[in-house]
Amino acid sequence: MEIDMVREEDRAKFVKLASARVNKxxxxxxxxxxxxxxxxxDYTDEDVAKIFKALxxxxxACKKRFELSSKKGGAxxxxxx
Numbered sequence: 046m047e048i049d050m051v052r053e054e055d056r057a058k059f060v061k062l063a064s065a066r067v068n069k070x071x072x073x074x075x076x077x078x079x080x081x082x083x084x085x086x087d088y089t090d091e092d093v094a095k096i097f098k099a100l101x102x103x104x105x106a107c108k109k110r111f112e113l114s115s116k117k118g119g120a121x122x123x124x125x126x
Contacts, residue, residue, distance in 0.1 A: 074100075 077096065080086050 077100075080088065
């Protein structure tokens with residue numbers, strides 16, 4: 046029973062933090078999108094490519110962390126046979 050309670054608390058903490066952090070990230074991405082207004086900002090295609098490269102790389106790294114943490118059985122076994 047106590048383990049279930051701890052799991053519920055961990056789940057509730059995850060849901061609370063994930064919701065807040067994802068909503069903040071979405072808002073920040075929307076603010077980055079506001080930079081597309083050429084009447085207010087001057088930028089190059091290279092600038093845009095750098096922005097999206099950085100965002101995509103960080104998203105890939107984040108996704109990989111979730112994928113690695115969900116693998117069951119740990120690291121794969123190595124053998125020279």
